[in-house]
Structures are given as structure tokens and as C-alpha cells.
Amino acid sequence: MLDAQLVFIATVFMGVLGVGGLAYAAIAPALQKRQQNNKRMNVATGGKRARSARRGGAEVDQNAQRRKQVQETLKELDEAQAARKKKVSMRERIEQAGLEMPVRTFTIISAIVGLVTAGCVMLAGQTPFVGFLTGFAAGFGLPRWTLSFLTKRRLKQFTEEFANAVDVIVRGLKAGLPLHDCIMIIASEAQGPVREEFRELVEGQRVGITLEQGLEKMTHRVPTAELRFFQIVISIQQKTGGNLSEALGNLSKVLRERKVLQGKIQAMSQEAKSSAAIIGALPPGVMVLVYITTPDYINLLFEERMGNAMLIGGAFWMLLGVLVMKKMISFDY
Structure with a gap:
């Protein structure tokens, strides 16, 4: 009886193992194929993530490098601007005025003006000290x-x-023209000082001066914020790359907005300027009217020592008031 039960259990066990083996044999290829697909997917995904990470790191490095170059360029331009502000030579002042003369000629003209003025004052009866x-x-x-x-x-x-x-x-760059050709168009078609300065820039490029060096010299002759913005945009674009037409388009928009702001400031401050002009003109105007109507009454200020001191003190306080009013109605934009 016991042997029959053992035989039955062994038979069932063998049957279960056989059925399980057949089921595993049927399912194993599909499972193996699925595992291989998952493994390939993991490998592909991991490689893609690694490439993305490397690409992202490269983009971050490139952006950081470009930002660093922009900061270095701005720092160099700021240092050059600060060095120029320390002292402006007479030659640079003559160039900024648009005159073509050596410093020696300007000095001779100044001396002639001084001598002629001193001679006229002494011929009018004044002492040599006053004439000097x-x-x-x-x-x-x-x-x-x-x-x-x-x-x-x-x-x-x-x-x-x-x-x-x-x-x-900007329009020339968007049309496909190189920057040099656009500058040549400005040098031939623009008006006034812009044409003269860009013509000087083009002539400098013909003899080997780079665009950046030419713009640096132009900022010496034309020390305006607008031209400095233009120089910064060109310098950064040449060193770091980028869309120059878009950058210059934004610059043009900023320049026009500054011009509109300047007009608004002038309109809003015109009343204060008129009041300051009237207040500044009242004392000398009253003095002239009194001198015309009753000269004996005001001659005491010119003839008496106390009157001279009062005139000097009044002129000093008048000058101080004018300077204060000028400071109050002057706006930076």
C-alpha cells in the first residue's frame, strides 16, 4: 500500500516536471528575446544619455567660454575708455572738432588772438596789466x-x-552683403560727420588697419555712447561669433529709443530752462537798464572801492547760482 502511494507521488511529480519543462521550452525563447531587447534598449538609452550628457556638457562649456570672452572684451573696452577719459590731448580735441590743423597752428592762432585783444584793450585806454x-x-x-x-x-x-x-x-547684412560692403555704402551715401568717419574707416582698412582698430580710432575722434555701443557689438561678434544683423538691429532700436527719450526730456525740461534763463538774465538786464536811465545812480559801483567789491561778490554769487541751475536742469540719458 505504501509502495503504491510512493509510485503515485513520483508519477505525479514527474508529470509536473514534464509539463513544466514543456512550458519552459515553449516560453523560454520569447523570454530570452525580450531580455535581449531590454538589454539592447538599455544600452542604446544609456549611450544616448551619455551622448546627451556629453553634448550638454559641451554646450555648457561653449556657452561659459563665450560668456567669458564677452566679459573679457567688455573689460578691455572699459579699460581703454577709462584710459582715454583721464587726459584728452589737444590733437584729439582738434580732431573731435572736425578741424584739420596741427597743434602748432592752433597755438599760433591762440597767441595771435591774445595779442590782438590785449592791444585793443590798451589802445582803449586801459593799463597794460588789464590788457595782459x-x-x-x-x-x-x-x-x-x-x-x-x-x-x-x-x-x-x-x-x-x-x-x-x-x-x-542691418538691411545690407540681411540682404547677404558682407560687413565691409555695408560700411562702404555708409562711407559714400551717409550725411555729414558719419560719412567722413566711415570713409576714414574704409581708407584705414585699405592700408591694413583692422576693423576693430579702426573703430577704436573712430571712438577717439567721436566720443559718443552710440558709437561705443556699435564698437562693443562689432568687437564681441568678431571674437565670439553670433548673428550680427540681429545684434545691430537691437542696437538701432536702442539708439532710436534714446533719441525719443532725449526729445521727451527736452520737452519736459524746457519750462525749467526758460525759468533759469529769465532768472539769470534779470540782474545784468536790470543793471543795463539802470545804467541807461540813471547812470549817476549806478556809477558808484564802478567808481567806489566798496562798489567794486559788491560787483565782484554779486558776480560770484550770480555765477554760482547759474551753475547750480544748469546742474538742476541737465539730465543724463
């Missing part, structure tokens, strides 16, 4: 004031035309 002081003031101050006036007028003309020049360069 007047001649020195005229010879030293009048030519330099003229240079300053011509420089401001020239820089204003350049700024008004420069935005149009940048627009021409």
Missing part, C-alpha cells in the same frame, strides 16, 4: 571755447545720423 589779463583770457579761453562749440555741434550731427547708418548696415 584780457589778452591772456582771450588767447587761452576763446579758441578752446570755439573748439568745444564745434565739437558739440559735430557730435550732435553724428548722433542724429548714426541710427540711420546702422539701419543701412
